[in-house]
Amino acid sequence: xxxxxxxxxxxxxxxxxxxxxxxxxxxxxxxxxxxxxxxxxxxxxxxxxxxxxxxxxxxxxxxxxxxxxxxxxxxxxxxxxxxxxxxxxxxxxxxxxxxxxxxxxxxxxxxxxxxxxxxxxxx
Amino acid sequence: xxxxxxxxxxxxxxxxxxxxxxxxxxxxxxxxxxxxxxxxxxxxxxxxxxxxxxxxxxxxxxxxxxxxxxxxxxxxxxxxxxxxxxxxxxxxxxxxxxxxxxxxxxxxxxxxxxxxxxxxxxx
DNA sequence: GACACATTCATCCTTTTGGGTGAATATTGC
DNA sequence: GCAATATTCACCCAAAAGGATGAATGTGTC
Numbered sequence: 389x390x391x392x393x394x395x396x397x398x399x400x401x402x403x404x405x406x407x408x409x410x411x412x413x414x415x416x417x418x419x420x421x422x423x424x425x426x427x428x429x430x431x432x433x434x435x436x437x438x439x440x441x442x443x444x445x446x447x448x449x450x451x452x453x454x455x456x457x458x459x460x461x462x463x464x465x466x467x468x469x470x471x472x473x474x475x476x477x478x479x480x481x482x483x484x485x486x487x488x489x490x491x492x493x494x495x496x497x498x499x500x501x502x503x504x505x506x507x508x509x510x511x
Numbered sequence: 512x513x514x515x516x517x518x519x520x521x522x523x524x525x526x527x528x529x530x531x532x533x534x535x536x537x538x539x540x541x542x543x544x545x546x547x548x549x550x551x552x553x554x555x556x557x558x559x560x561x562x563x564x565x566x567x568x569x570x571x572x573x574x575x576x577x578x579x580x581x582x583x584x585x586x587x588x589x590x591x592x593x594x595x596x597x598x599x600x601x602x603x604x605x606x607x608x609x610x611x612x613x614x615x616x617x618x619x620x621x622x623x624x625x626x627x628x629x630x631x632x633x634x
Numbered sequence: 635g636a637c638a639c640a641t642t643c644a645t646c647c648t649t650t651t652g653g654g655t656g657a658a659t660a661t662t663g664c
Numbered sequence: 665g666c667a668a669t670a671t672t673c674a675c676c677c678a679a680a681a682g683g684a685t686g687a688a689t690g691t692g693t694c
Contacts (some may be wrong), residue, residue, distance in 0.1 A: 397524035401517050413604040419671065432653055434672065453661040453670045461601055471591050478584055481536040542641065555683055557642065576640045576691040
């Protein structure tokens with residue numbers, strides 16, 4: 389699953405590719421149509437599309453000499469799920485850390501009412 | 512905002528870096544501590560940390576010769592927001608497309624009860 | 635001051651990415 | 665069969681990423 393995530397993240401980490409996905413959200417389009425708005429060569433767009441296909445974000449349907457591309461949101465949704473799970477995990481750990489620090493502070497305060505934060509390392 | 516997104520996505524698109532973030536979710540750690548579980552050189556880990564810092568996902572607090580690293584979830588949350596907005600946009604457009612196709616089908620069916628999908632291009 | 639430790643800097647190497655150009659391939663249309 | 669069209673393939677180039685190693689810098693400790 390980790391490699392899969394990498395492909396999706398890399399595919400999304402480029403403005404041209406995000407723009408291509410935006411175009412495909414409006415429906416199927418041929419490679420040439422997708423490439424039209426960009427000021428780069430058709431070949432470069434073709435390479436971007438291959439990276440999107442590698443991530444599974446774009447599906448290709450070949451009809452004669454036309455290659456119709458369509459948006460495939462599943463990897464995007466899987467990434468969203470991973471991010472939600474990861475965020476929850478982080479929150480839980482960071483909250484626990486916060487709680488531990490507060491408890492430590494309380495103990496410290498009870499023992500020595502002043503001097504709230506003895507720096508563990510100097511300078 | 513686009514460049515910012517790029518940095519975050521690129522930072523997350525690597526298993527080593529995701530693992531570093533997982534470690535930091537448990538609290539601050541020095542560079543050496545963060546590097547310990549990995550089988551790569553300390554320098555490589557240092558480079559990964561720099562990429563995480565570039566994305567704003569890691570904050571560095573220097574205390575003498577020790578560099579303490581801490582997780583900073585804000586860019587992660589911004590990415591989550593972007594993904595939710597994008598997903599909603601896609602859903603709206605794809606739903607509209609679906610509806611349009613269904614409507615087209617209905618009209619087609621009303622006019623010619625058989626022959627549901629005349630292929631626009633042959634083979 | 636001398637030494638150990640933590641971290642980065644400077645290089646080098648290989649792979650990937652993002653861009654380009656020109657040729658090849660496949661399909662359509664006449 | 666032939667010309668035009670759609671797309672990819674094969675290279676070339678520069679920049680960046682991910683890895684390594686060895687030197688330099690800054691800090692703590694004795």
